[in-house]
Amino acid sequence: MAGSGIAHMRNSTDVVLTVRDLVVEFRLGKDRVVRAVSGLSFDVVKGEVLAIVGESGCGKTTLGRAILQLPPPNSGEVIFEGTDLTQLPKENLRSARTAIQMIFQDPISSLDPRMTVKQLIDEPLEIWQRGDEQERSVRINELLNNVGLDSELVLDRHAYEFSGGQCQRISIARALALDPRMLICDEPVSALDVSIQAQIINLLQDMHDRYGLSIIFISHDLAVVKAISNRVMVMYLGKICEVAPPEILYAKPAHHYTRALLNSVPIPDPTRQTRTELLQGEPPSPMNPPTGCRFRTRCAASSVLCTQEEPQLREVSPGQFVACHHPII
Amino acid sequence: MNSLLSIKDLNVSFDTPRGMLEAVRNVDIEIAAGMSVGIVGESGSGKTVLSRAAMGLLQGSNVHRTGTVVFDGHELTAMTRPEVRSHFGTGMAMIFQDPMTALNPVRRIGAQISESLIFRLGMSKKDALKRSLELLQLVRIPDAKSMLRKFPYQLSGGMRQRVMIAIAISCNPKLLFADEPTTALDVTVQAQILQLLRELREDLGMAMVLVTHDLGVVAGNTDYVAVMYAGQVVEFSPTTKLFADMRMPYTEALLESIPKIDHPAGKRLLAIAGRLPDPTDRGSGCSFAPRCRYSQAKCLEESPTLKTDPDGHLYRCLFPIGEAL
Amino acid sequence: MFNISKFTKPTWLSVSWLGLMLFLAVFGSLLPFKSWKFVYENDLGVVPFSPGHILGTDNNGYDLLVSLVAGTRMSVFIAITAVSLGGLIGSALGITAAFVRGKVDTVMSTVFNVGLAVPNLVLALALVSVLATNVDINQAVPTWRRVMVLIISLTIVLIPILGRIARGATLSWSGRDFVTAARSMGMRDRKIIMKHIVPNVLPALIAVAFLAVGVVIIAEASLSILGVGIPDGASWGGMIARGRNDLEYSPHVLYIPIIVLAITVISTNHLGDVIRASLDRRESKV
Numbered sequence: 001m002a003g004s005g006i007a008h009m010r011n012s013t014d015v016v017l018t019v020r021d022l023v024v025e026f027r028l029g030k031d032r033v034v035r036a037v038s039g040l041s042f043d044v045v046k047g048e049v050l051a052i053v054g055e056s057g058c059g060k061t062t063l064g065r066a067i068l069q070l071p072p073p074n075s076g077e078v079i080f081e082g083t084d085l086t087q088l089p090k091e092n093l094r095s096a097r098t099a100i101q102m103i104f105q106d107p108i109s110s111l112d113p114r115m116t117v118k119q120l121i122d123e124p125l126e127i128w129q130r131g132d133e134q135e136r137s138v139r140i141n142e143l144l145n146n147v148g149l150d151s152e153l154v155l156d157r158h159a160y161e162f163s164g165g166q167c168q169r170i171s172i173a174r175a176l177a178l179d180p181r182m183l184i185c186d187e188p189v190s191a192l193d194v195s196i197q198a199q200i201i202n203l204l205q206d207m208h209d210r211y212g213l214s215i216i217f218i219s220h221d222l223a224v225v226k227a228i229s230n231r232v233m234v235m236y237l238g239k240i241c242e243v244a245p246p247e248i249l250y251a252k253p254a255h256h257y258t259r260a261l262l263n264s265v266p267i268p269d270p271t272r273q274t275r276t277e278l279l280q281g282e283p284p285s286p287m288n289p290p291t292g293c294r295f296r297t298r299c300a301a302s303s304v305l306c307t308q309e310e311p312q313l314r315e316v317s318p319g320q321f322v323a324c325h326h327p328i329i
Numbered sequence: 330m331n332s333l334l335s336i337k338d339l340n341v342s343f344d345t346p347r348g349m350l351e352a353v354r355n356v357d358i359e360i361a362a363g364m365s366v367g368i369v370g371e372s373g374s375g376k377t378v379l380s381r382a383a384m385g386l387l388q389g390s391n392v393h394r395t396g397t398v399v400f401d402g403h404e405l406t407a408m409t410r411p412e413v414r415s416h417f418g419t420g421m422a423m424i425f426q427d428p429m430t431a432l433n434p435v436r437r438i439g440a441q442i443s444e445s446l447i448f449r450l451g452m453s454k455k456d457a458l459k460r461s462l463e464l465l466q467l468v469r470i471p472d473a474k475s476m477l478r479k480f481p482y483q484l485s486g487g488m489r490q491r492v493m494i495a496i497a498i499s500c501n502p503k504l505l506f507a508d509e510p511t512t513a514l515d516v517t518v519q520a521q522i523l524q525l526l527r528e529l530r531e532d533l534g535m536a537m538v539l540v541t542h543d544l545g546v547v548a549g550n551t552d553y554v555a556v557m558y559a560g561q562v563v564e565f566s567p568t569t570k571l572f573a574d575m576r577m578p579y580t581e582a583l584l585e586s587i588p589k590i591d592h593p594a595g596k597r598l599l600a601i602a603g604r605l606p607d608p609t610d611r612g613s614g615c616s617f618a619p620r621c622r623y624s625q626a627k628c629l630e631e632s633p634t635l636k637t638d639p640d641g642h643l644y645r646c647l648f649p650i651g652e653a654l
Numbered sequence: 655m656f657n658i659s660k661f662t663k664p665t666w667l668s669v670s671w672l673g674l675m676l677f678l679a680v681f682g683s684l685l686p687f688k689s690w691k692f693v694y695e696n697d698l699g700v701v702p703f704s705p706g707h708i709l710g711t712d713n714n715g716y717d718l719l720v721s722l723v724a725g726t727r728m729s730v731f732i733a734i735t736a737v738s739l740g741g742l743i744g745s746a747l748g749i750t751a752a753f754v755r756g757k758v759d760t761v762m763s764t765v766f767n768v769g770l771a772v773p774n775l776v777l778a779l780a781l782v783s784v785l786a787t788n789v790d791i792n793q794a795v796p797t798w799r800r801v802m803v804l805i806i807s808l809t810i811v812l813i814p815i816l817g818r819i820a821r822g823a824t825l826s827w828s829g830r831d832f833v834t835a836a837r838s839m840g841m842r843d844r845k846i847i848m849k850h851i852v853p854n855v856l857p858a859l860i861a862v863a864f865l866a867v868g869v870v871i872i873a874e875a876s877l878s879i880l881g882v883g884i885p886d887g888a889s890w891g892g893m894i895a896r897g898r899n900d901l902e903y904s905p906h907v908l909y910i911p912i913i914v915l916a917i918t919v920i921s922t923n924h925l926g927d928v929i930r931a932s933l934d935r936r937e938s939k940v
Contacts, residue, residue: 266548
């Protein structure tokens with residue numbers, strides 16, 4: 001099967017994560033299989049913030065979890081710092097995972113309601129016996145202060161007593177407890193109020209700067225990732241459409257889907273309402289994706305070639321890679 | 330101005346285990362026929378409660394309400410529930426965030442659209458089905474004929490919302506309430522639904538109240554905007570005027586803080602510090618004062634009243650933007 | 655989780671009644687009564703509130719208050735033991751099935767469903783008849799063996815009921831992000847179950863266990879009436895079984911254990927509902 005191409009892969013020594021030909025399928029009954037992630041490859045260099053953007057059903061959440069082997073992908077490689085996580089025995093995977101931590105969309109569901117904040121943050125430290133009780137207690141205070149919470153006020157309270165934004169801060173503190181080198185943030189601000197979103201994005205940016213983290217930031221919203229990302233990858237139905245640095249992608253999108261996404265974002269300025277031709281229809285079912293280019297059923301530029309041959313990623317301008325037979329240039 | 334919906338000094342509060350929750354405080358809004366008004370606010374701002382109260386939907390033993398809501402010459406606040414309901418469909422109609430819960434899962438789409446046509450307009454079953462087909466075409470559903478025979482679970486989120494809109498406009502309402510109609514949808518579908526609502530409003534001449542958390546959504550789709558914070562309308566003005574010349578520091582801070590598509594890449598966002606106020610503890614002074622960059626000592630003591638610019642721009646601030654201290 | 659100051663009157667009554675039953679079950683033998691098998695030959699079929707017999711006697715001359723206290727011990731012991739065992743085994747199976755998923759879950763769910771499809775009483779009846787009868791029908795089966803078999807039968811009846819509750823609750827909790835988060839931190843599955851699943855599933859299970867106590871008490875009584883319960887009338891069901899023959903002459907012999915049994919079952923059901931409701935409130939907050 002044709003992959004989505006590997007032209008965008010970098011052979012730098014700084015690469016910390018390489019995902020190659022990743023396939024994740026879900027079985028929904030006897031003969032019904034959904035291929036949520038379909039032979040996808042990408043890499044992340046040290047300290048990079050990679051944004052993965054796409055609409056519901058594009059496989060972005062599944063992709064994020066498959067990196068952590070939760071659940072393991074059906075095929076493909078996930079090489080983190082030189083180790084292929086898909087090949088690791090269970091016990092080694094357990095410790096390897098601690099270098100990559102996750103932040104979830106629903107800040108309340110990601111914290112056990114029965115536990116206090118102290119217990120929540122202590123949990124990873126306790127599993128790996130990082131220091132005695134007193135050392136851990138010092139560490140918990142430090143982590144909470146780092147994410148902008150007053151440890152004295154919050155330690156003995158339960159997650160449900162907090163607002164969504166505060167819960168997300170607690171989640172970030174917990175994720176940082178084991179000194180991870182990579183964070184996978186799955187829609188970390190989508191469930192938050194608009195005035196709180198910027199706080200959390202800025203906090204993630206601060207943590208990135210302070211700890212030299214690599215971050216995979218998964219979102220449905222191109223506007224949300226613009227401020228924080230170094231590289232943006234647009235997904236559609238389990239495949240990559242376009243990969244580019246934000247300065248290029250937002251100014252000169254080469255894929256028709258990227259441009260449609262950009263045009264769909266509501267602009268909070270009545271004087272600059274672009275009434276361009278909107279994308280018609282909705283994404284087809286991932287159970288039965290179109291042949292050739294997966295976007296062709298909604299694409300104004302689609303041709304016969306698009307129905308026959310799947311486009312491979314290629315570089316159309318320095319750093320900008322697009323999987324389209326008829327890119328916008 | 331001939332007003333279609335007139336809300337006067339509306340207060341709504343609820344008894345909750347944690348104490349009295351003042352959801353809506355001293356709200357006055359006038360909506361003329363054909364006008365579209367956006368109500369913008371975050372969670373706990375009171376925007377949803379306000380829209381429910383405006384539809385006459387809030388009744389119950391734990392609800393305390395003062396003030397009046399007059400729709401098309403009828404005072405909804407003095408009506409019983411069945412009387413209020415008699416205005417639904419022909420007078421006002423509504424669409425919600427989650428169309429799946431508003432549609433009956435075991436009935437076909439055709440039956441659900443014709444229902445109100447038969448019930449409200451007294452159409453025959455045959456005429457109602459014919460009209461349903463036209464309505465589905467009106468909301469740009471491809472292959473509308475086969476849609477009549479489908480069940481809600483067979484539809485995507487965007488299609489369901491289109492069906493909801495078809496039901497809402499079936500009896501030519503004068504006013505459409507849209508409560509976060511696109512929040513559950515993907516951006517490309519959101520854009521389609523917003524465009525549809527714009528076009529339908531122009532064609533049918535109906536007024537619309539668009540409740541949303543997204544300043545971007547109101548910017549392109551409403552004539553007027555009411556910004557809500559902590560249960561109060563803190564700013565109200567024509568949409569173009571609001572974005573060009575905002576007076577309320579909250580509106581300014583909110584607009585600055587939201588991630589925007591034209592934000593310079595790699596540049597830090599301007600966040601509003603602090604968190605949303607506790608709705609059970611309104612305290613004294615301006616509700617936004619603890620988070621406001623312009624706040625003065627006076628703001629913590631004195632509750633600002635609604636001031637009016639000569640051009641009708643309303644704001645609730647002691648030290649509005651653009652006024653020398 | 656429970657706010658005593660918010661208890662309503664029925665809740666207080668239920669708690670007090672169940673407390674009294676528990677007290678009688680545990681300390682009943684310390685009360686200054688003669689053996690419940692002592693026969694008052696001069697007081698046969700005495701009505702309640704007679705001197706010396708507050709609840710009267712039956713036509714065999716047994717004192718009903720003494721019988722009732724002895725019966726409480728037996729009925730409560732059977733109910734609590736069967737529900738604890740059923741809950742323990744059922745939840746272990748249900749939680750494992752839901753957590754592991756796959757084939758284990760399919761097999762376990764099928765077993766539960768088959769168990770639920772067989773009428774409870776018929777299953778218990780069959781088990782008791784097979785396990786608690788002697789080959790030599792002239793030899794009586796010892797009471798302890800009857801009790802054991804009864805407990806085992808009722809436990810088997812309860813396992814699928816409680817197992818399914820545990821399975822359902824586990825499915826919903828194990829889908830939460832905090833379980834994924836725990837995995838990504840490197841927590842072992844066994845610890846995830848003990849630390850994150852069990853404590854969250856437990857409250858739902860306890861609520862159902864209260865209802866199950868009522869079910870078991872009634873089942874035990876039904877089996878006694880059918881003649882396969884505890885012999886000699888040493889339980890509430892046994893008392894009812896024995897009293898039904900004297901309905902015409904001494905109706906109180908029948909009514910007294912029935913009333914006690916009914917109040918007990920209503921109390922456990924009510925408390926089960928109260929726990930369920932408080933749980934839903936907590937859930938809605940979460």
